Amino acid sequence: MQKVDSEFLADLAELSERLAADKLYEITISEVQNEQYDPAAKARAIVEADGDMERAKALYIKHRVRRLNDLLEQSKAEKKIQELAEAENKARRLTEQKRITEARMSKFERGLYRLGKKVSKK
Numbered sequence: 475m476q477k478v479d480s481e482f483l484a485d486l487a488e489l490s491e492r493l494a495a496d497k498l499y500e501i502t503i504s505e506v507q508n509e510q511y512d513p514a515a516k517a518r519a520i521v522e523a524d525g526d527m528e529r530a531k532a533l534y535i536k537h538r539v540r541r542l543n544d545l546l547e548q549s550k551a552e553k554k555i556q557e558l559a560e561a562e563n564k565a566r567r568l569t570e571q572k573r574i575t576e577a578r579m580s581k582f583e584r585g586l587y588r589l590g591k592k593v594s595k596k
Contacts, residue, residue: 495539
């Protein structure tokens with residue numbers, strides 16, 4: 475079974491859908507040729523083929539590509555979650571910076587600051 479790491483999945487996510495699908499098939503064919511099977515995809519294929527090993531090889535491709543696709547989608551979802559968390563953290567930091575800035579100002583300066591006026595200290 476070919477190792478599929480998160481960096482590879484990120485690169486794959488950048489490809490068009492058809493190119494990504496082709497790459498998944500290339501990986502799977504390589505696994506079949508090298509007899510390095512993904513255990514879950516192999517088990518599903520054997521069960522679906524009722525033990526017919528020739529048919530199971532063909533079904534392995536179907537199940538392995540599906541599993542690789544699932545990994546790809548999971549990777550995309552994790553990336554999206556990470557991006558949302560980073561945006562939330564950035565917004566939280568900005569809010570905290572604003573709070574600190576306002577806390578250091580006089581009441582009059584805070585009013586000007588909130589109105590978008592520049593406050594210059596003399």
